[in-house]
Amino acid sequence: MEPGSPAPKKSRLVHSADCEMEEAQAPSSSNAAGGVNQSLHWTQWQILDSILPTGGFAHSYGLEAAMQSRVVNDQEDLRSFVVQVLDSAGSLLLPFVHCACAGKSPGDAAAWAKLDRLLDATLTNEVARKASAAQGSALLRVAASVFAEVPALQELRRTLLGSKSVSFHHAPVFGLVCGLVGFDGEAAQRAYMFVTMRDVLSAATRLNLIGPLAASVLQHQLAPDAERMVRKWRDRDVSEASQTAPLLDAVQGCHAYMFSRLFCS
Template sequence: MKYARLLHLVDSSIPTGSFAYSYGLESSITFGLVKNLFGLRNYLYSYLQQVVSMELPFINSCMKLEAPDLQEPLRIIAEEYDAMMLVPTIYKASVVQGKNWLKLLESFYPEAGLGALAVWFTTQQLPLHFVLVFALCLKRAGFELKEVQTMYLHMALRDQVSAAIRLGFIGPMEGHKLQHDFYSIFENLLEGQSEKTHHEAIRSAFLLDSAQLFHEDIYSKLFQN
């Protein structure tokens, strides 16, 4: 039953708003950073490398928090993550998805007391960033660290492949074959990163950061950023 619930949470139809964003893929294609399937593969690998070097350490730290010592360590984690969100449109997307995720998980797991998280973040005047809320909610819902790491990496890959398909850059068959191929390197991506904490979080895909920054300068029908 637990794994059925996990599969439900990573379903593409879950209404968190992630499909409203391309996280820099659309601008990368527009600016010529991604020109063909080979370039898309390289882009996806760089994107996932940044996920495991930047976002997974914060997920790890949130999952390791214990309730009696929650408030001060979480405040530090939340402030540091907020400071590392450098691109305004990505920042906005993170907060929108964080609020949606918390609302959704609160309805799924009313016994987990997830409403207290929203109250705490509001009291501390801290934004509900998706990465932090994602981990904190799943911890309270009873999921383990390795499950949450794999879930997040899957969702990051899924959303990028979906964006490439909806942009017409690749077809659905080709896109899902590409997604399937990338699962084979998940363990390689996680190796050496799965135990790192927020103190060790780094941004590694600087061209992607630049593409995200200039997304607002392109005309887009499909994505907000």
């Protein structure tokens, strides 16, 4: 072969195959880091998955009582109801999600217990208080069992179970879990609003107020409203928590007095 002539095709193919084998045998550190981040994303998505058995679908956020009280009668009423629920959750509960997630030490049991006790004193609606405690307790139990790679969850749960003054309310538990699995404060607050909207619409389908497809369409249409509520109420301290929907609170409180009911709240 003359000098300067191109290498035979076979040689180029062999060289290319050798390079591919070397790359496969020696993955770069950036790929390894990417694998860790991707694993974290799967964990974060699972928290929002409806298959996670946290008991959220046992509660209607007052929708069942609102229907029996004739406050909600059709899909237009449902749309207005969901917006009010999001506004109420944003004003009253989002500060607890934010402070539990973005605190100086998300795994600080004493600081978290203080948030939990404050929310317990803030919730004047007995039905909402019991529902919040039931959902939060279930979420922490499930998270501690599922996300075994986060030992702080197991340690914190063991510590808090020994305290009789802790109620395990859902909003601070949600913020705590999100913080420990890598959510930033804004993502955790947005996730909480998403879960709230999802659960209300799920309850509406089981109450035959709306069909599954129509509920999905409505959820998509309500996304701008949910985002508006997040921007309106995000990053607030618990000292700013307030109830903006007293009628909704009063109607939900009637749930325990209904003769026939499908949901716990």
